[in-house]
Amino acid sequence: MGYVLIIGAKSDIAIALARIYAENNYSLYLAARQVDELEAIAKDITIRTQQSVKCVELDVLDYPLHQAFYEALPEKPIGVISAVGYLGAQDMAQDDFVEVQKIINTNYTGVVSILNIIANDFEQRKSGFIVAISSVAGDRGRKSNYIYGSAKAALSTYLSGLRNRLYSANVHVLTVKPGFVNTKMTEGLILPAKLTAQPKSVANDIFIAQQKKQNILYTLWLWKWIMLIIRHIPEWKFKAMSL
């Protein structure tokens, strides 16, 4: 069925996605830093599905290497999924611009750099799909994580534009906005159980939404309505709230 390239493949959602795509007969490129840590995951998926799974080294922050990375892929992918994300530490970021840059560049600049290259190829081939995991945190800035949130907001806006541009080229773009997910990223945070999804169910939702060519996916679905309300709270009220 062709290769799907998963970027940020070490994340829990990415691993769950890799399993689902392979089960549905896609071959996989798993891209991440320190790719050797992914070999066991790749082997697991190969045994389970008998699909070809290749691990490829990629640092999203090393922009100059992105073109060469993409060109080195032996078979060009038919779809790409970015599961890149760095939550960072908001309080640290307020004092330390290095942390700010890391948050912005990981969540936004790096993803844009690699997706631009892939988008151009897909546009030329007039086929392919692009899925990127943004966040509900990008829907409105809150004091607890607005550096991360603003980077995700930028990513969501980028994806919206990209979708608009690639529509005529028959390339589909899906923006994923997960709420709370029980992953390594949120380890140590106290999350409300009813609003917290498991990586597997998020991955399942993403697969279905991508296959159906949905544009924006909130997962859990409840978050669509929660964010609708949060977006509509008047700013004079919102600024005094602690959400």
Place this chain on the structure above:
Amino acid sequence: MKMTNMSMTSWGNYPVINSQSLKFSTLTQLKDTISTHSDLIPRGNGRSYGDSALSKNVVQVNPHDLFLDFDVDNGLLHVQAGVLLADIIKVFVPRGWFLNVTPGTKLVTVGGAIASDVHGKNHHIVGCFSECVEFFNLMLPSGDTVKCSSVENTELFRATCGGMGLTGIILDAKISLKSIQSKYINQTTIKTLNLKDTFSAFEEHKNAPYSVAWIDCLASAKNLGRCLLTIGEFCTDGQLDYQPKAKINVPFNLPSFLLNQLSVKIFNWCYYRKVSQRISQQKVGIDTFFFPLDAIGNWNRIYGKKGFTQYQIILPKETSEAGLTEILQTIADSGKGPFLAVLKLFGKANDNYLSFPIEGYSLALDFKIEDSLFKLLDVLDDIVLEYGGRVYLAKDVRVSQAVFEQSYPQLSTFKALRSRYKMQQKFNSLQSKRIGL
């Protein structure tokens, strides 16, 4: 390492306790966790019925579910301990492989299957799950990892298979799969009239690869022990395009009064009468034959929020008829009809210190938890002891230390090994404390 305080229970929904759930990512983290905690117990998918996977500190092994290697020439599969049997079946049946031994649910982990040394409908032919374990790696209280098999670290192997997680953490295991030619099973159902008839039917079909009987527990007098005996063998029609059966789900605990003497009676009556002939034959799928209850997600909720327990015992073959008659009569007299009762002929016992099976007949009864149930089970325990039988720890939530100690003759070997490796200082469950393990 991730720690979370949570309320925890196992499949019987009884008891519910507060425990600390411990998750690890690396072996170094696991080693640290062991060194900084006591009263640890490893837990897979939480499908043991009682309190054997409950403790103050619970090590979650189920997230570790990678397939590590598959040797297609010999059917040898190496997996992490958290892999579910359901996953193995889903992946390998279409390629012509099945588990050598599987219990009545596929929703258990490989680690859990080893720790309970589970058995299936083919115990009389192939024995327990440990028979298909080539080796496993075990992390000991010291944090050292040892490879255990029937020829390497044999004592640890014998103690860990059936050892209820009390010897350390099983990390990964290599198991052998069996080759199959079909996803279908040729099933024969034999309707028997009473216990004697049931036993002779089991004997008559003792060479059938798979056998199990549903027993009408509410029948009494001349019908006592009547059952539907199901035997089966894999078809050879080459159809392997297996898809797991879709399941329905019980969304919440049903009010416990729904299961009362009348409803249980009606169910048992209908079930027995569903089959009209003495012998009938069907061709059924793997899920229908091996895992009928898995088709209903959270079926444990039908017993209500107080939960239920399964009382599974086994008696030596020589005493089975007398013993089971007495047990069934005692239950019928008590009026506490178990909702479900299963009878099975077992093969020879193995050498593992705490494995449940001995050669004879096993009876498994599901009861909802209610006042006076445990009194009845204590009475049954006395009958079981009198006839030289024992209780299955993977299902148990209430057996006394005295009853347990009288029925497992290799207990002292197990305990000696526990103290030699300082396992008591680290690994304990509510069950192990109750029965003095």
